[in-house]
Amino acid sequence: MGRMQDKVAFITGGASGMGEMMVNLFTAEGAKVIAADINTDALKAKWDTKENVEYLKLNVTDADNWEEAMKTAADKFGQIDILINCAGISTEKAPEDITLADWQRLHDINSFGTFAGMRAVVPYMKKAGKGSIVNISSYTALVGMGFNPYSASKGSVRAISRAAAAEFGKDQVRVNTVFPGVIQTPMVANLESSKAALEGLIKMTPLARLGQPEDVGNAVMFLASDEASYITGAELVIDGGFSAR
Numbered sequence: 001m002g003r004m005q006d007k008v009a010f011i012t013g014g015a016s017g018m019g020e021m022m023v024n025l026f027t028a029e030g031a032k033v034i035a036a037d038i039n040t041d042a043l044k045a046k047w048d049t050k051e052n053v054e055y056l057k058l059n060v061t062d063a064d065n066w067e068e069a070m071k072t073a074a075d076k077f078g079q080i081d082i083l084i085n086c087a088g089i090s091t092e093k094a095p096e097d098i099t100l101a102d103w104q105r106l107h108d109i110n111s112f113g114t115f116a117g118m119r120a121v122v123p124y125m126k127k128a129g130k131g132s133i134v135n136i137s138s139y140t141a142l143v144g145m146g147f148n149p150y151s152a153s154k155g156s157v158r159a160i161s162r163a164a165a166a167e168f169g170k171d172q173v174r175v176n177t178v179f180p181g182v183i184q185t186p187m188v189a190n191l192e193s194s195k196a197a198l199e200g201l202i203k204m205t206p207l208a209r210l211g212q213p214e215d216v217g218n219a220v221m222f223l224a225s226d227e228a229s230y231i232t233g234a235e236l237v238i239d240g241g242f243s244a245r
């Protein structure tokens with residue numbers, strides 16, 4: 001029997017990178033998964049024929065869309081045990097080029113999206129008397145890496161996750177956060193200036209390599225699972241030791 005047997009997991013950003021990896025890892029351990037993303041073409045291409053995966057379009061900045069998505073998931077599977085808030089965007093703009101609109105867009109998706117997701121799922125988890133939420137922040141929320149809205153939005157994810165853990169523990173809803181370092185996903189591949197910067201980062205990383213989506217996916221699966229039943233409000237850094245230096 002898999003570690004995720006009989007669990008229903010709702011995973012945002014489920015069309016790419018870490019979210020995609022989590023869909024695969026969770027289903028391999030017996031979960032039923034709802035992969036949600038704004039990119040419906042990628043969702044269809046990846047999950048149309050995959051057993052135990054339903055996919056749906058979700059814009060995480062749209063609170064009504066969140067309510068509909070949770071209802072769809074609950075109607076389909078009768079429960080939502082796990083929410084993984086993994087959808088996110090980054091920016092490559094220099095600080096002097098960041099506009100208020102850029103700042104707001106990063107915060108809308110990374111920060112409000114995480115808040116709105118928790119707000120939408122908690123009633124279902126409260127009703128069930130249990131639930132597990134894992135939010136994806138970033139090492140840039142912890143160390144000075146990036147004078148830009150990305151690190152600020154991920155700091156916001158950290159703060160709202162702790163608040164949620166404190167608030168919903170009495171309902172047996174656990175909320176934990178992971179802080180990935182640089183992970184080889186399309187998000188990083190799409191950064192034009194990445195090559196030299198990434199080599200520099202590897203040199204500064206004790207484990208001397210970039211992270212892989214499964215490095216994060218396996219840690220998220222542990223936090224989401226019943227193996228972590230006394231863990232809430234935890235902050236797990238997955239960065240090859242980068243921030244320990």
Ligand SMILES: NC(=O)c1ccc[n+]([C@@H]2O[C@H](COP(=O)([O-])OP(=O)(O)OC[C@H]3O[C@@H](n4cnc5c(N)ncnc54)[C@H](O)[C@@H]3O)[C@@H](O)[C@H]2O)c1
Pocket residue numbers: 012013014015016017018019036037038039058059060061085086087088089090109136137138139179180181182183184185186187188
């Ligand atoms: N890759 C890294 O180095 C790294 C490091 C730290 C944290 N993170 C975080 O990890 C998470 C996953 O990143 P990834 O590297 O897998 O990126 P990715 O670009 O491969 O995947 C992100 C997914 O989020 C989706 N998305 C974007 N905006 C959305 C919206 N408004 N509504 C719904 N879905 C939306 C995208 O369509 C995409 O499928 C993100 O929150 C990212 O900020 C990434």
